[in-house]
Amino acid sequence: MDLDVFVTAHGAEWDRLETLLRRKRRLTGAEADELVALYQRTTTHLSLLLSSAPDPALTGRLTSLVARARSKVTGARPSSWRDAARFFTTSFPAAVYRLRRWWIPTAVLSLTVAALMAWWIAAHPEVQSTLGAPQQLREMTRPGGEYEAYYSNHPAAAFAAQVWTNNAQAVALCLVLGAFLGLPVLWVLFQNMLNLAAGLGLMSSAGRLDTFLGLLIPHGLLELTAVFVAAGIGLRLGWTVIDPGPRTRRTALAEEGRTALGVAVGLAAVLFVSGLLEGFVTPSALPTWARITLGVLAELAFLTYVYVLGGRAARAGETADVDTSDRAAQLPTAA
Structure with a gap:
């Protein structure tokens, strides 16, 4: 030319x-x-x-x-309440449903690793000694000790806000660090599972596993599910760097990155509910069975939401990406 x-x-x-x-x-x-x-x-x-x-x-x-x-x-095009409603009834559940083949295996594998580590800690006193001095461990696991007092030492509203912020940061790390081939996501997951296993193992060795589960389940089911969803999508983003498929790597990362960003917003709402449960239900005077029931119902509600609304939207062709009119222009390339 x-x-x-x-x-x-x-x-x-x-x-x-x-x-x-x-x-x-x-x-x-x-x-x-x-x-x-x-x-x-x-x-x-x-x-x-x-x-x-x-x-x-x-x-x-x-x-x-x-x-x-x-x-x-x-x-x-100004945003509207209709956009927000469409996001929470269509786009977000469709994204979580569409990527279920990533976060469900992530959840199963992570919980298996946590269970094995918890058994190892509970069955081996020498491992427990690496986690703290005997006096410290007794203080943590005794009735009214650190594990139980953790949920009631602060005002419920402030505690719920703190929990929400901490969990949202963990979820954001999983999604943001996914682009680095997913390796940092595995580290974040391992740290979370190690903390969970330590609590399970130490309380089990003290004969108080039922108490620990009664404190964990009301909020932990929904909280861990959100972490697993974020980790699974972060790993999917990392795999996109390795294998973008028929798309260019830049286009694939842009599409998956927009989906991950939308999921982060949706998971913030999920973790808000989890934080309310942890701040107001877990330390409440309700019977253990009632607290566990509320936690199980919250988890079932989320899974139903994903599989019913999300499955329906995904089958209708919802990709969970932003509208075409809101994307950056794709210039044609002359042959």
């Missing part, structure tokens, strides 16, 4: 598009039609330029023109 000839042939169109974009007054119908036509032509010109004779200065100018023209043509 002769760059000078190309600029001479189309420069007037670019100047006219620049003029229309600078207009402060409302465009007439004819001017609006002209703007759309010039936007389409300039997009084609930019694609030809990128594929044949890239010039940094000219490419920068046309990229800016195309972006501004696209904004002018498509306009800004």
Whole structure:
């Protein structure tokens, strides 16, 4: 391509598009039609330029023109309550359902590892001694000790907010670090399972496993499910770096990254419910069976929500990605 000839042939169109974009007054119908036509032509010109004779200065100018023209043509679509309702009834459950083949095996494997580590800790006093001095372990596991007092030492509202913040950070780490081939996600998971196994193992060795489960289950089922969902999706994002499939790696990461971001917002709401359970139900005076029942019902409600609403949306073709109109423009490449 002769760059000078190309600029001479189309420069007037670019100047006219620049003029229309600078207009402060409302465009007439004819001017609006002209703007759309010039936007389409300039997009084609930019694609030809990128594929044949890239010039940094000219490419920068046309990229800016195309972006501004696209904004002018498509306009800004304000968010609404309808968008929020659609997200929580369609997009979020569909994303969790669609990626169930990642987070369900993650949950099963993680809980298996936690159970094995808990058994190892409970059955081997020498392992327990590496976790703390005998006096410290007795203080942690005795009636009214640290494990029980943890849930009642602070005002319920403040404790619920703190729990929500801490869990949201763990979930965010799983989703954000997934792009690093998923390896940091495995470390976050291991740390969570190790903490769980330590509690199970120590309380079991003290003959108080029932007490620990009575404190854990009311909020822990929903909380751990949220962590497993985040970890599974983080691992999926890491695998996308390795194998993007038929998409380009950049496109695949963009699509999966947008899905992960949406899931993070949805899981924040799930963890808010879990935090309320941990702050108000777990330390309450309700009988153990009542607290466990509330926790089980919350977990079943979430799974039903994912498999009923999410399954229906996924089967209807919901991809959980943002609308096409809200995505960055994909420029065609000339052959």
